[in-house]
Amino acid sequence: MTAARYLGNHAFALEDAPVPQPAAGEVRLRVAWCGICGTDMHIFHGKMDARVKPPQIIGHEMSGIVDAVGPGVTGWSPGDHVTVRPLDSCGVCAACRAGHSHVCMRLKFVGIDSPGAFQGLWCVQARLLHRLPADLPLDLAALIEPLAVACHDVRRSRLAAGEKAVVLGGGPIGILVALVARAAGAQVRISEIDAGRRAFATALGLEVLGADTAAEVEAWTDGAGADVVFECTAAAPCAALMTQLARVRGRIVLVGIFTQPVQIDLFRVFWRELELLGARVYEAADFEQAIALAPSLPLDRLVSGRFALTEIGGAFAAAPTGMKTLVACS
Ligand SMILES: [Zn+2]
Ligand SMILES: [Zn+2]
Incomplete structure (x- = not known):
């Protein structure tokens, strides 16, 4: 499978990586589309290298299809359409214990602090998945996160x-x-x-x-x-x-x-x-509301460009001139 690795200073390298195996509690997703966010642009311009630690696979505004489930995962099957809520909270800090895990005091953002979705196959924790209706187009589903x-x-x-x-x-x-x-x-x-x-x-x-x-x-x-x-x-x-x-x-x-x-x-x-x-990021209920609202909103109009993963450099060059640039990852 192909992965795009951010190298720092506006550069990506494409690599042919082995098929990753999902660990316990993880699923392997076939990534359909991944959008480019303002934060990704900051990374691209080298402003977050200390945090991102290139070479790193970034990307967090994604849609995909469950490809395989790891040990201990229930409720998900190959073929399910999903998106990922890219927040890895600790579960034990004061904010998490108060029910505000989206602003966890040790929050890790998936795709920034850990590998992201600009790759064909991506292993992520099953607890971060949200189910998409099968009739929601996967390109538009990449806009669920924003x-x-x-x-x-x-x-x-x-x-x-x-x-x-x-x-x-x-x-x-x-x-x-x-x-x-x-x-x-x-x-x-x-x-x-x-x-x-x-x-x-x-x-x-x-x-x-x-x-x-x-x-x-x-x-x-x-x-x-x-x-x-x-x-x-x-x-x-x-x-x-x-x-x-x-x-x-x-x-x-x-x-x-x-x-x-x-x-x-x-x-x-x-x-x-x-x-x-x-107001910072989102909670699970916000993802569910976004999924419910998506079919009634003109999300297709916001998509200003579509690129293949092999053209990811061009996608990042084009992103600032449009609303939402999408990359087809598999
Ligand atoms: Zn974003
Ligand atoms: Zn926490």
């Missing part, structure tokens, strides 16, 4: 039908958050400065705010402010802006990954009794 992120973000916001939500950022996650929020019955507007992304959101039937987001939200909400703001850019100007957009007791969900401290108007948080909510 869609589960959006489901988690919306769940954290406690968004109710009829509420007004502003999504800051029209990248892949911002678009998915907007689609999930709309499916929840909310009124949604996206703020995005890139012309191509604005046009894409509009083509999906999403409403896009103009250059003066604050003024438009004020007019849209009769001066009250939005019920929920999703910050999906990790850009400092949006961190400054987000508190201006939320109503009294509104909720702000922090989706973008800020790697540096930024300025936030904490007076506004105090004055309006705002809630700032962190």
Whole structure:
């Protein structure tokens, strides 16, 4: 079978690897498709080499078919369509014991801290599998993982039908958050400065705010402010802006990954009794919701490129120009 190994500094090597045998508690998957995520792009640019430890097989937004089951695995059979929730939590830390294993204090992310899915056959722990309906196309099923992120973000916001939500950022996650929020019955507007992304959101039937987001939200909400703001850019100007957009007791969900401290108007948080909510990855329920929602969402429109595993370098080169780039792994 073919595996693509990230070597560091924008380089992959293809190798012909022996068929791996699943250990106890593992299944062997025939990987169908694996998407390229923003985190994969960070890895590709060499920004996470200390953690990834190249040469390493990365990739975590995948779909596949069970190929073989290891000793002690029950409930799964060859031919089952599945996706993997790529979170390996310790089970014993305070966060795990409190029921928040997705933010385990010793969390290992599969495909970053351990080998990932850019390979034809992949052995993973059976407890990380989610079953896919056989009629969900496997290319679109590779979007279940980012869609589960959006489901988690919306769940954290406690968004109710009829509420007004502003999504800051029209990248892949911002678009998915907007689609999930709309499916929840909310009124949604996206703020995005890139012309191509604005046009894409509009083509999906999403409403896009103009250059003066604050003024438009004020007019849209009769001066009250939005019920929920999703910050999906990790850009400092949006961190400054987000508190201006939320109503009294509104909720702000922090989706973008800020790697540096930024300025936030904490007076506004105090004055309006705002809630700032962190939202990181997903829980099992978010994967199940994503799988249930997927057939009703225009996920096919988000797929901007398809590549063979042997073209993985080209796939990574193309990924920043589109929404979601997929790699066929077997
Ligand atoms: Zn990802
Ligand atoms: Zn833990």
